[in-house]
Amino acid sequence: MDIEKDDESSQRESAEELVAVAERLFAAGVMSHSGHANLSARLSGDRFLLTPGFVTGLRADQVAVVGMDGRAVGGPMVSASTEIVNMHGVVYRARPDVGAVLHTHSPAATAFAVAHRPLPCRTETMLRFGQAEEVPVVPWGPRGSEVSVRGIAELLDACPTTSAALLANHGLLVFGADPRQAADLLIAIEESAEAELAARVLGGAVDFPAGALEAVRASMARAAS
Numbered sequence: 001m002d003i004e005k006d007d008e009s010s011q012r013e014s015a016e017e018l019v020a021v022a023e024r025l026f027a028a029g030v031m032s033h034s035g036h037a038n039l040s041a042r043l044s045g046d047r048f049l050l051t052p053g054f055v056t057g058l059r060a061d062q063v064a065v066v067g068m069d070g071r072a073v074g075g076p077m078v079s080a081s082t083e084i085v086n087m088h089g090v091v092y093r094a095r096p097d098v099g100a101v102l103h104t105h106s107p108a109a110t111a112f113a114v115a116h117r118p119l120p121c122r123t124e125t126m127l128r129f130g131q132a133e134e135v136p137v138v139p140w141g142p143r144g145s146e147v148s149v150r151g152i153a154e155l156l157d158a159c160p161t162t163s164a165a166l167l168a169n170h171g172l173l174v175f176g177a178d179p180r181q182a183a184d185l186l187i188a189i190e191e192s193a194e195a196e197l198a199a200r201v202l203g204g205a206v207d208f209p210a211g212a213l214e215a216v217r218a219s220m221a222r223a224a225s
Helices: 003-027 085-094 107-114 124-128 146-158 179-202 212-224
Strands: 037-043 047-050 064-067 072-074 100-104 164-167 171-176
Touching: 003 037, 003 047, 003 100, 003 179, 037 085, 047 085, 085 100, 085 146, 085 171, 100 179, 107 164, 107 171, 107 179, 124 179, 124 212, 146 164, 164 179, 171 179
Parallel strands: none
Antiparallel strands: 037 047, 037 100, 047 064, 064 072, 100 171, 164 171
């Protein structure tokens, strides 16, 4: 087997998966008006794929290969992307099980980020897609700065089971085993943020009863059997 060609084929497949995920996020209506986002997928050898900062009409040949040290090692790398490499890298370094990181400015979730308010887990979709706790807030720091990256690292250490974080005054960061799983959770979080805001008109959202997560897991296990 030609290992180099096989590696290139795997990278191409992963890049095309990021393109498909970007299209899905737009179709789901969870993107900001500008289309700003950056999506990444882990590769072997301490590398990951990273999209440019705007993913409207994203193509696989626009996706770069970068190292965990932040250096580009293949493909195009626009200046806006260099600022956020470490925002993705810090998650991969802290969470060996994470295979994809998605960052968006999804409007409802970003409202919570701007308000510095954690997003409670009060919808079943969040439970089902892997966020059975509130989405915590990372203190503000300039995008991609040491302050920002350190804040993300500290939050991941303090909240070892979270699969998402709100970046204060900025946006949303979601991570999962692969890009599609992370996209499922991102959509669930944005829908939940919309529902949380809408519920305030009706007197406010209400917490799940005790044991809700266990009940959902049991239901999913029965359906899968």
